[in-house]
Amino acid sequence: MKKLLVLTGGGDCPGLNAVIRGIVKRSMQEKDWKVYGSIEAYHGVMRDPQEIVELDNNRIAGIHVKGGTIIKTTTKGDPFNYPVKQADGTYKNEDRSDDLIARIKDLGIDAVISIGGDGSQRISQKLYEKGLPVIGVPKTIDNDLSATDFTFGFQTAVEVASDAVDKLVTTAESHHRVLIMEVMGRDAGWIALHASIAGGVEVCLIPEIPYDINKVVERINERYHRGKGFANIVIAEGAKPIDGEALERESDEIGYQMKRLGGVAYQLSHQMKQAGCEADIREMVLGHLQRGGTPVAFDRILSTAFGVKAFEMALAGKFGQMVVYKNNDYLEVPLIEATGEYNYVDVNNTYLVQAARGVGISFGD
Numbered sequence: 001m002k003k004l005l006v007l008t009g010g011g012d013c014p015g016l017n018a019v020i021r022g023i024v025k026r027s028m029q030e031k032d033w034k035v036y037g038s039i040e041a042y043h044g045v046m047r048d049p050q051e052i053v054e055l056d057n058n059r060i061a062g063i064h065v066k067g068g069t070i071i072k073t074t075t076k077g078d079p080f081n082y083p084v085k086q087a088d089g090t091y092k093n094e095d096r097s098d099d100l101i102a103r104i105k106d107l108g109i110d111a112v113i114s115i116g117g118d119g120s121q122r123i124s125q126k127l128y129e130k131g132l133p134v135i136g137v138p139k140t141i142d143n144d145l146s147a148t149d150f151t152f153g154f155q156t157a158v159e160v161a162s163d164a165v166d167k168l169v170t171t172a173e174s175h176h177r178v179l180i181m182e183v184m185g186r187d188a189g190w191i192a193l194h195a196s197i198a199g200g201v202e203v204c205l206i207p208e209i210p211y212d213i214n215k216v217v218e219r220i221n222e223r224y225h226r227g228k229g230f231a232n233i234v235i236a237e238g239a240k241p242i243d244g245e246a247l248e249r250e251s252d253e254i255g256y257q258m259k260r261l262g263g264v265a266y267q268l269s270h271q272m273k274q275a276g277c278e279a280d281i282r283e284m285v286l287g288h289l290q291r292g293g294t295p296v297a298f299d300r301i302l303s304t305a306f307g308v309k310a311f312e313m314a315l316a317g318k319f320g321q322m323v324v325y326k327n328n329d330y331l332e333v334p335l336i337e338a339t340g341e342y343n344y345v346d347v348n349n350t351y352l353v354q355a356a357r358g359v360g361i362s363f364g365d
């Protein structure tokens with residue numbers, strides 16, 4: 001009997017369960033494979049007692065429509081910087097990667113499928129270099145992995161954000177207000193760009209195009225002078241003014257090593273007032289709503305195909321690779337390439353930037 005271990009790492013994202021189901025369903029067509037899940041990414045392997053669950057048909061039936069992940073996830077489980085409690089009660093980050101690999105070997109695991117974003121897949125590559133037979137599946141609502149045209153979860157986040165814009169337009173119009181909506185995306189402006197076009201906003205601010213606050217206010221004031229009297233702005237959490245930086249917060253959570261973004265909607269509102277915007281402004285941070293709930297059909301399909309393909313890669317022993325969706329096909333790329341470059345909005349070559357400008361959306365530049 002061969003054993004496959006699945007884990008979900010990093011922030012959760014709609015479609016994780018559909019990937020798990022794809023892996024397990026496909027494995028059931030082979031006589032000699034069993035699939036196990038490690039709870040909360042590699043924590044399940046590292047904890048004593050271990051938290052490993054068998055993923056059989058009963059556990060995965062119908063889960064493709066559910067948000068979240070049935071095997072839980074964490075952003076605090078990097079085995080190369082693993083938070084270990086010291087005698088005095090404090091935590092210290094230690095490299096526990098050798099221990100992790102030894103434990104996975106002891107469990108008799110033949111293949112590992114790690115479902116995660118860029119951070120998780122960088123860990124996969126490092127573990128692969130140390131001998132772990134691992135395959136990556138790219139997830140993130142941010143869509144910031146360059147090897148794949150889409151990560152799953154992104155389309156669902158865009159749907160949630162676009163729906164929110166539609167709702168904010170009606171309230172902005174009723175009150176003659178400016179409504180600022182902040183979306184996630186980390187250092188990439190994909191969610192903001194897509195939701196801005198879908199929602200037809202006036203201003204879209206993304207990390208890749210630092211904004212000039214005077215240009216933003218100019219565009220808003222123009223709306224009021226033309227008599228329309230309301231406006232909608234979408235701002236990505238990583239957006240920054242030409243003379244400033246993105247808003248970053250320190251996290252005091254043990255083991256959390258990512259930067260925390262957020263709050264730019266309030267900062268922008270303040271800057272607009274300072275720059276002479278006379279309209280009433282309200283701010284809204286969409287936050288984790290973008291990550292929760294049922295995946296849209298596109299993400300369910302992408303996730304299911306990713307799961308099936310990842311299992312087939314395990315069958316073929318294609319380790320150190322990641323499944324990707326490129327040019328309408330499902331392919332494999334080496335993890336080292338897949339994690340080499342971020343997928344930012346390429347301001348000069350992304351046609352959607354031109355299309356947005358074409359319908360009068362200002363990027364504040």
Ligand code: F6P
Pocket residue numbers: 011075117140141142184185186237260261291
């Ligand atoms: O990477 C996904 C993401 O949702 C980002 O868009 C966001 O900046 C971050 O994760 C939030 O992370 P957390 O849930 O740990 O606060």
